[in-house]
Amino acid sequence: xxxxxxxxxxVAALAVAAIAFVGFSLVPTTKVPSFVxxxxxxxxxxxxxxxxxxxxxxxxxxxxxxxxxxVTRDPFATxxxxxxxxxxxxxxxxxFVDTVHLSGIWTQNxxxxxxxxxxxxCVGESVGRLQIESASQDGIWLTHWKGRSFLELGKSFVLKxxxxxxxxxxxxxxx
Numbered sequence: 001x002x003x004x005x006x007x008x009x010x011v012a013a014l015a016v017a018a019i020a021f022v023g024f025s026l027v028p029t030t031k032v033p034s035f036v037x038x039x040x041x042x043x044x045x046x047x048x049x050x051x052x053x054x055x056x057x058x059x060x061x062x063x064x065x066x067x068x069x070x071v072t073r074d075p076f077a078t079x080x081x082x083x084x085x086x087x088x089x090x091x092x093x094x095x096f097v098d099t100v101h102l103s104g105i106w107t108q109n110x111x112x113x114x115x116x117x118x119x120x121x122c123v124g125e126s127v128g129r130l131q132i133e134s135a136s137q138d139g140i141w142l143t144h145w146k147g148r149s150f151l152e153l154g155k156s157f158v159l160k161x162x163x164x165x166x167x168x169x170x171x172x173x174x175x
Contacts, residue, residue, distance in 0.1 A: 028058070094163060095161060095162050095163050096129070096160070096161040097159070097160050097161075098127070098128035098129050098130055098144075098158070098159045098161070099117075099156060099157070099159075100117060100127055100128075100130055100142065100151065100156065100158075100159075101117055101157075102116055102139065102140060102152070102157075103115040103154070104153070105135055105136075105137060105140070112135040114132065114135055114140055116132075123135050123140075129145065129159060130142045130144050131143045138152065138153065139151050139152040139153055139155075144159050145161065
């Protein structure tokens with residue numbers, strides 16, 4: 001192969017062929033045959049060649065006359081899935097998220113205080129949907145709708161509560 005590409009006559013012939021193909025593809029065509037498909041009951045579609053009565057249309061005009069799709073859709077999603085996603089997106093409210101960051105714990109005059117989200121809190125107080133159950137020097141116990149969680153000093157805890165759907169009184173979890 002290298003021997004052929006090192007030969008200037010072979011390279012010149014390939015260059016002339018490439019230029020001819022590009023030039024031929026750029027030449028405008030004025031006559032585009034239009035085929036009419038007719039379906040027969042037990043046979044395949046039959047195509048008819050244009051007759052002298054059929055007007056000739058340029059390729060550009062034929063492309064301009066094609067109908068355009070007005071609705072764009074995801075080619076990887078099925079039709080039913082797209083409708084379901086749109087319904088869920090329209091009907092659902094955003095989830096409630098409570099974030100707690102424990103920065104400090106100290107005891108003063110027999111009472112234990114904690115520094116949560118840059119606010120001083122006592123045992124028994126609520127932070128959003130979380131309640132401070134108890135505190136020690138290692139961390140605090142938080143009570144929430146899912147149960148209990150231990151939060152260590154310097155760590156954060158995030159509780160995600162699904163929003164209620166409109167018209168439904170029960171909380172629904174959506175995966």
